[in-house]
Amino acid sequence: MAGQKILVIDDSKVIRLRVREMLPQGNFEILEAKDGEEGLKLIRQARPNLIMLDFLLPKVSGWEVYQKVQAHPELSKIPLVIMSGREEEVMEKIPKPFEKHFFAFIAKPFEKKQLTEAIKSAMVLAKKKPVPEAPAAAAPTSGGGAAEIEAMTVKMAKMQAEIDALKKQMTQVITIIKQKLK
Numbered sequence: 001m002a003g004q005k006i007l008v009i010d011d012s013k014v015i016r017l018r019v020r021e022m023l024p025q026g027n028f029e030i031l032e033a034k035d036g037e038e039g040l041k042l043i044r045q046a047r048p049n050l051i052m053l054d055f056l057l058p059k060v061s062g063w064e065v066y067q068k069v070q071a072h073p074e075l076s077k078i079p080l081v082i083m084s085g086r087e088e089e090v091m092e093k094i095p096k097p098f099e100k101h102f103f104a105f106i107a108k109p110f111e112k113k114q115l116t117e118a119i120k121s122a123m124v125l126a127k128k129k130p131v132p133e134a135p136a137a138a139a140p141t142s143g144g145g146a147a148e149i150e151a152m153t154v155k156m157a158k159m160q161a162e163i164d165a166l167k168k169q170m171t172q173v174i175t176i177i178k179q180k181l182k
Contacts, residue, residue, distance in 0.1 A: 007031045007048035009039035009065065010083065011057055015108065019052060022112040036060030040068060043075060050119060055084040066103075079126035081118045083108055102129040 006028050008019045016032045023030065031046055033039035037059040043051065051069070055062035062082065069075045080103040104121040106114055 004050070005029045005031055005046055005048040006050045006052065007033065007039065007042055007046065008052045009033040009036065009042075009057065009062070010052070010054040011035060012054070015054070015083070019115065022115050034058075036062060036065045039065055043069060043078070047075075048078060050079045050081070050122065052081045052083060055082055055089060056086065077126060077129065079119075079122035080104070081106055081122045083110075085109070102126060 004027065006019075006023065008016050008030060009032075010016050010019075011034055013034070016034075020030050020032075031042055031048060033042050036057040039051075039053070039057070040060060042048070043065075053062050053065055055066075057065070062084075066080075066082070069078065069080070082103055082105050084105075085108040102125045104118040104125060106118040110118075
């Protein structure tokens, strides 16, 4: 993990210090920015391996930083953890579930375990994020769409079978619980 850079963008020195203290010693280079403007500059220069972004920031807001990072194909691949003490303000701009936007969310204040889980989640989500295609490759090739639809149909059938099996199991569990309560 040596050489991994984590950028913490937060106007609170306490939060930046807390994140630094919660991360394992010696494994990461922690970069800090006290506002969105400084954060964007560091993102472009240092190319961190993870960004921890407060949503409410001076100069350039966390929302604006998020938009600029997402608009840049190279930067949008960086795992992202959005931090905020006001989840509703994040939801005004980015609707839940946050996972479909390929970032992890952590509510402030947070503990070490929550921070670790958010970082792991951000790493997984970043790997799932679709790679933007070049404009020339955007047009589907003949027959490619049909194969994709067929694959999705098979996948949906498997998922429906799993749902039906879970419903059956749930009914059995409820029946057992009712019998025990008699």
